[in-house]
Amino acid sequence: MKQILALAALGLAITGCVKIEDDGTSTPTEPARDLAAYLDGSLLDDGWSGGERLVSIDTSDGPHNVWIKRTGNNPEMKLLLLHGGPGGTSDYFGAFDSFLPGTAVEYYRYDQLGAGRSDKPDNDALWTIPRFVDEVDQVREAIGGDGSNFCLLGHSWGGILAIEYALAHPGEVKCLVISNMMASIPAYNRYADEVLKPQMAPEKLARVEQLEAEGKIDDPDYMGILMPEFYEKHILRRPAAEWPEPVNYGFAQMNQHVYVLMQGPSELGASGLLEDWDRFEDLAKIGVPTLVISGKHDTMDPAHMAAMAKKLPQGELVATEGSHMAMYDDQKAYFAGLNAFLLRQAKRGD
Template structure:
């Protein structure tokens, strides 16, 4: 017994020494989570992170709605929704992924969108004014080059590109989600690649309605929803579309949407103001780390979005093989694993997740 006891004590001390780091690691994770969820001392604690921000425009002052989720001094993502005229609601699935990654993020309804002021002056709906709006929101939220990631989806990708071309010194990272750098190239892809995937009789009827400018005809969307939207916008049966997506479409400001985008996602038609937008030759001027994201079944050409990543000095591409235009729903794991990895790698190079 005298010989065995010292050996037992040595074993116990060794075991305790080996187990203590995991306890420390658990405490570290617990403290990190507690800090992330701690809103004390923030101006928006009363409202759970929501606040209205006053912005100035050539036509007066208005308020736009934002909502913060989490605390992280080095990783803060401002989300620019699609449309134009859509809402932040489509992004609500981000709640399932970014908090557990410890990433702070901001929902934001652009001026004219459902939760923000909705002035009737159509002169406000232009790219340059939206860029200045984003800059005012950035300042109000105290985002800067040490923490500010800008994620733009669809139309938001156009807005994020334009913002970066003017204000990239304020950015830490840029994410262009499901948006090409050229609307003419997007229209060509819709015409030459996506259109022919539809049954010939369906495409012919759609084209006939477009020629007659009969977009108000219910038949137009009756054809597009099953033959285009559920194939290339969100690859789920309509009855399975998530509630946030349905709310976003229900709250769409169609005045802004039609003025800038046209009547559908099947290319930009008519006199829509974005019809000739093209920044393909300017991408090399964006020096900050940039991630482009594309879906195999996207309304946008995934090859073009992959090419875009090669034009940025610090570009990367994330391909969602099962994804469409809203790949954060129909290829969710790929989308969020890649997005989080990018944000964390820019924050702490070489570490990734």
């Protein structure tokens, strides 16, 4: 019976008849999109494969394939999810499947080149921001996105990529979400040095930094210290044994070469090719509605992220009580804010 009621609630929520509250009560909402039309992919080219397909992209290294998966059917509102890393996978966006269908947005998980189910070319010349931005633009074209219907959500490194895309292709973006990513790596490193690292026991921090300096990040001590002392406090605030499978799988499948090359060996600050990246002042050039999502316990300074929302001409802030993976450890605030933002953007231009 509970399953039947849950399915009925989902159908009503998507069609916009009611909003289901935490206490089980319902309130009227404005119509979103017909449930049958949203779920019907029979006429789409990827319908036979459940929305999964490979997209061929052109690079200086020749053509390569990247993996994407569509959920929903709404040509008027397409959302592309940009995962973290670099070199991570989109699997942890699986949590979105429990919440985003209520907005009736057509959304895409997507493994960037070098990650997950996508090709993994052995060519370090490919791992640059401009090349990644060009890749996102080719994926946008493949899914039929343009300035009237295309939104980007970038989490962590994906937030850097989303900012860079919006600056490079302002006419192709309807709305933007920057999730758990500061607009300045130097500021991120200062926050790590001044706020986060001092929270660790000095001898443990010294051991981590020693292993990094010696290039011995595969030593059991490295993650043995970082997991309980840092990752469980600032990445996902649950004991590692309770971390959800999509998160564990994504970490296990991380392309460590790309990650270390661009980010550095861990989340304890950045020391790779991204070390000098800073776009804070350029946020003023992003004219589309932009949602910034922060976490009180994140590796990213929540005060800096609040300042980002003010710097953006149409910026909004959702401040959660979560950490870097706030879509897991503060789902209520994260998705209430995200869904409300997406619903408002869907109505623009109606």
